Amino acid sequence: MTATVKRRALAVVATLALAGLALAPSARAQQVVADLSRHLVGITTGFVGTEVLLFGATEGEGDVIVVVRGPDRRETVRRKARVGGIWVNTDEVAFPAAPSFYAVAASGPVGEIVSPRILWRHRIGTENLELRPVRPLDASDLAAFRDGLLRNKVRQGLYHDKPGRVTFLGNRLFRANLYFPANVPTGTYTVEVLLARQGQIVSAQTTPLLISKIGIGAEVYRFAHENSVFYGIFAIVMALAAGWIAGVIFRKG
Structure with missing residues (x-):
């Protein structure tokens, strides 16, 4: 099955799921309900990035x-x-609790949906992230190091400085494609869906998403972190062996 066919099939399934959500009693009780096409993203040795459908x-x-x-x-x-x-390097500043990944999607310009005060309260947009350094800084230094952190993350593709698109299918059903690059960090992510009316957030729902290494790559990663000394020795031995084998081959040549 080609990637195009898979995307079309997923879109059909998502549309049916959307209809089910809209008709469910829980959906009628809540002002917004949402789910993901999958709640686990597995990272293998050939992982090149992926999309997760939110509906x-x-x-x-x-x-x-x-x-x-x-x-x-x-x-x-x-x-x-x-x-x-x-x-x-003449100076460095650590931020102990910066999001490893950050992205926003919206059905319209976020600055027109809600006020700057609400954007700040809900940490919507990279400019509203709460990034506290480990040591006190004056305003100019804090702004410079904060901007440096944001630039680094945007360059790595881990922060999206421009919102993605939430598409409505009619007046009630919506969907959005969430992209995660090949270098996405592992861990438990939160996907928060906010419903806004007349400039106010009237409902919200949070859904978890787990991104984890799987397969032999996960075993190597786990062994390297749990047995760092042995892994280092093993890597050195393998490098020496590879060098010795290459030397033998070149001498024969």
């Missing part, structure tokens, strides 16, 4: 905002300066 339904009209956030990680930002004609 849902609203009770009445409104705009939908989706916020995807990866597990918090410690991130360090370094400042470089030219010293004696050489670029060296």
Whole structure:
């Protein structure tokens, strides 16, 4: 089955699921309900990135905002300066709880859906992320290191500085494609779906998504972290053996 056929089949299944959500009693009780096409993304040795389909339904009209956030990680930002004609690190700042992944999707421009105050309250948009350094900084240094962290994450494809698109199918059913790149960190992600009306958030739902290594790659990763000394020795032995074999082959040649 080709990728195009798979996407079309998934779209049909999602549409049927959307209809089921809209008719379910729980959907009528809540103002917004949503789900994912899968709750586990498995990373194998050949993983090149993937999309996860989010679909849902609203009770009445409104705009939908989706916020995807990866597990918090410690991130360090370094400042470089030219010293004696050489670029060296002159300062660094650590942010102990920065999202490892961050993306937003919306059914319209988020600045027109809700006010800046509500965007800040719900941490919608990279400019509203709460990034606290481990040590006090003055305003200019904090802004510089914060901007550096955001630039690094955007360049890596782990922060999306422009919102994706939430598409409505009629007045109530909606869907969005959530993309995760090949270098996406592992862990438990949260997918928060917000329903807005007249500039206010009136309903919300959070769904977990697990991204995990599977297969032989996961076993190697686990062994390397749980037995770092033995893994290091094994890697050195393998490198020496590979060098010796290459030397023998070249001598024979």
